[in-house]
Amino acid sequence: MEINFENLTRLQDLDELIQDILQFLDSIPSQLGFIDEQIAESTQIVADAKKELSVNQKKRRNLESEVSAKKALIDKYRKQQINVKTNKEYTSLLKEIEDVDSEIGELEEEIISEMLSADDLETAIKTAEKKAEETKNNLLKEKEEIGEKKDHQESEKEMLRGEREKLIPTIPSDQMALYSNIFHKCHGTALSPVTDDFCSMCQIRIRPQVLNELIAQKEIILCENCGRILYWQPKE
Ligand SMILES: [Zn+2]
Numbered sequence: 420m421e422i423n424f425e426n427l428t429r430l431q432d433l434d435e436l437i438q439d440i441l442q443f444l445d446s447i448p449s450q451l452g453f454i455d456e457q458i459a460e461s462t463q464i465v466a467d468a469k470k471e472l473s474v475n476q477k478k479r480r481n482l483e484s485e486v487s488a489k490k491a492l493i494d495k496y497r498k499q500q501i502n503v504k505t506n507k508e509y510t511s512l513l514k515e516i517e518d519v520d521s522e523i524g525e526l527e528e529e530i531i532s533e534m535l536s537a538d539d540l541e542t543a544i545k546t547a548e549k550k551a552e553e554t555k556n557n558l559l560k561e562k563e564e565i566g567e568k569k570d571h572q573e574s575e576k577e578m579l580r581g582e583r584e585k586l587i588p589t590i591p592s593d594q595m596a597l598y599s600n601i602f603h604k605c606h607g608t609a610l611s612p613v614t615d616d617f618c619s620m621c622q623i624r625i626r627p628q629v630l631n632e633l634i635a636q637k638e639i640i641l642c643e644n645c646g647r648i649l650y651w652q653p654k655e
Pocket of ligand 1: 623642
């Protein structure tokens with residue numbers, strides 16, 4: 420009796436399609452997890468920039484209150500100057516005032532530099548916020564697409580399994596058992612077409628006698644090298 424390779428190859432095709440779908444379904448949790456990580460990362464960049472700005476603002480407030488304190492000190496020295504009795508005391512206070520004044524100058528320079536940094540940080544925050552928003556929108560869309568594909572693939576899988584159920588009774592049980600065995604051993608590919616004179620899965624050359632037997636399709640022949648079921652597939 421001639422072996423019906425059409426049913427066997429259809430079974431192989433169905434199993435490959437089902438395997439691909441299962442692989443996709445398995446990958447969904449990690450795909451979604453990766454998307455969530457990316458969203459969290461872009462939100463974190465905004466949070467970090469905002470934190471940096473608040474540190475900058477706090478530093479500026481401290482510098483400003485230092486300036487106020489030093490200005491108050493100068494006022495105090497000026498009032499003391501009015502009441503001093505000697506020239507020496509007056510000069511000494513004048514020196515104090517000059518010193519504090521130059522300290523104020525340094526602090527004010529620092530304040531200006533902090534203000535410039537604040538401008539940069541505000542720009543950075545706006546840029547990061549815009550980018551985070553875009554990233555989030557894109558990724559949420561991606562999530563939605565994954566969800567849609569999942570639904571589609573799940574119903575596709577059911578359809579393919581249904582076809583498989585109907586196909587199995589048309590394949591002799593010994594062939595089915597052999598197929599399943601090789602399918603599991605050979606990582607999901609039990610069949611290998613022979614078009615010229617080599618096994619298309621492992622590329623080993625097929626002996627002319629075996630080739631003739633393959634063309635006759637009277638019995639199941641396994642590849643001597645990879646162990647898969649060989650079948651003759653003439654060139655189109
Ligand atoms: Zn082979």
